[in-house]
Amino acid sequence: MWASILIASFGTYAEKLLGYLLPVHMLERESVRRMTGLLPVSLLAALVAVQTFAVDQALAIDARLLGLGVAVVALLLRAPFLVVIIVAAASTALVRWLGWLP
Amino acid sequence: MGGKRGGRGTDGDTGSIDRNALGIGIATGAYALSFGAISVASGLSVLQAQTLSLFMFTGASQFAFVGVIGAGGGAVIAIVTAMLLGARNSLYALSLGPVLSPKRTVIPITALLTIDESTAMALRYDQSKKASRRAFFATGISVYVFWNIGTLFGSLGASALSDPGILGLDAAIPAGFLALLWPRLTGGSSSDNRKMWALAIMSAAVAMALIPFLRPGLPVLFSALVAVAAALLWGKTSRPIEGE
Numbered sequence: 001m002w003a004s005i006l007i008a009s010f011g012t013y014a015e016k017l018l019g020y021l022l023p024v025h026m027l028e029r030e031s032v033r034r035m036t037g038l039l040p041v042s043l044l045a046a047l048v049a050v051q052t053f054a055v056d057q058a059l060a061i062d063a064r065l066l067g068l069g070v071a072v073v074a075l076l077l078r079a080p081f082l083v084v085i086i087v088a089a090a091s092t093a094l095v096r097w098l099g100w101l102p
Numbered sequence: 103m104g105g106k107r108g109g110r111g112t113d114g115d116t117g118s119i120d121r122n123a124l125g126i127g128i129a130t131g132a133y134a135l136s137f138g139a140i141s142v143a144s145g146l147s148v149l150q151a152q153t154l155s156l157f158m159f160t161g162a163s164q165f166a167f168v169g170v171i172g173a174g175g176g177a178v179i180a181i182v183t184a185m186l187l188g189a190r191n192s193l194y195a196l197s198l199g200p201v202l203s204p205k206r207t208v209i210p211i212t213a214l215l216t217i218d219e220s221t222a223m224a225l226r227y228d229q230s231k232k233a234s235r236r237a238f239f240a241t242g243i244s245v246y247v248f249w250n251i252g253t254l255f256g257s258l259g260a261s262a263l264s265d266p267g268i269l270g271l272d273a274a275i276p277a278g279f280l281a282l283l284w285p286r287l288t289g290g291s292s293s294d295n296r297k298m299w300a301l302a303i304m305s306a307a308v309a310m311a312l313i314p315f316l317r318p319g320l321p322v323l324f325s326a327l328v329a330v331a332a333a334l335l336w337g338k339t340s341r342p343i344e345g346e
Contacts, residue, residue: 012158015189048283080129092274
């Protein structure tokens with residue numbers, strides 16, 4: 001675990017450093033710029049889906065989906081980040097405690 | 103980010119820059135509480151979570167890293183996912199270079215502080231190099247301090263619990279990713295937002311379809327191909343749209 005934490009930290013830091021050390025034209029190609037802007041959208045959306053539905057390598061609908069729905073409502077109401085997280089976790093914990101969803 | 107609109111006259115003075123920087127720092131400190139808690143729920147120690155906040159210091163990558171580890175995706179996939187998400191920081195650094203013109207000795211710390219928030223603030227106060235630098239460093243340092251304090255309290259809090267799952271922390275993870283994604287889906291023009299929603303839904307669908315066939319973590323990496331396809335596709339059509 002420690003090795004992967006240090007490698008990942010070094011790698012993401014090197015990405016930042018790279019931008020200051022490389023000549024500007026190398027990364028300023030339009031296609032690269034566009035792709036880097038779109039990558040976070042794809043990855044974050046995929047992470048939302050996977051973390052909501054995956055149980056190891058199976059798909060499941062459980063209390064996490066309800067938590068995500070509550071998070072959407074909170075975001076639509078422009079709630080701050082921490083509130084979004086707390087209401088999602090709390091609603092999930094509640095329906096589990098009530099035994100309505102696994 | 104956004105929503106901060108000071109009067110034009112006082113916009114660039116150091117007091118208003120510092121106040122905005124402090125506000126942004128406190129808000130991201132709240133993110134960090136959940137990062138610390140989720141890290142521990144995913145199997146990291148308090149010190150390991152803190153190491154990520156001290157040295158990786160880029161939120162989405164950190165959340166993704168612990169998310170993949172927690173899902174059993176393994177180290178390599180966690181590292182690659184974190185770095186793909188961190189690739190945008192290279193572009194931030196590229197656009198900040200000419201704005202901040204950091205001296206060689208200052209580049210290492212400037213690089214560390216290069217994140218969404220500090221970049222946005224430096225580019226917002228671009229009326230002078232002095233204001234840009236002030237905005238960048240005030241925001242970067244403020245976020246760095248609150249991000250690390252938040253991580254510590256979050257991880258200590260979660261490790262005091264016997265079973266973090268009982269508090270619904272597993273649902274906090276997708277909610278956290280959605281909250282990070284949300285501004286990218288709603289922050290642009292309506293045609294941009296439609297494109298981003300389409301991209302997000304396609305990526306989520308691809309990842310979900312792959313879950314049964316690939317080991318945990320890999321479906322998310324494959325979704326990056328959707329972004330590549332979209333960049334190529336929209337690249338060809340973007341010129342006529344801009345000409346409207």
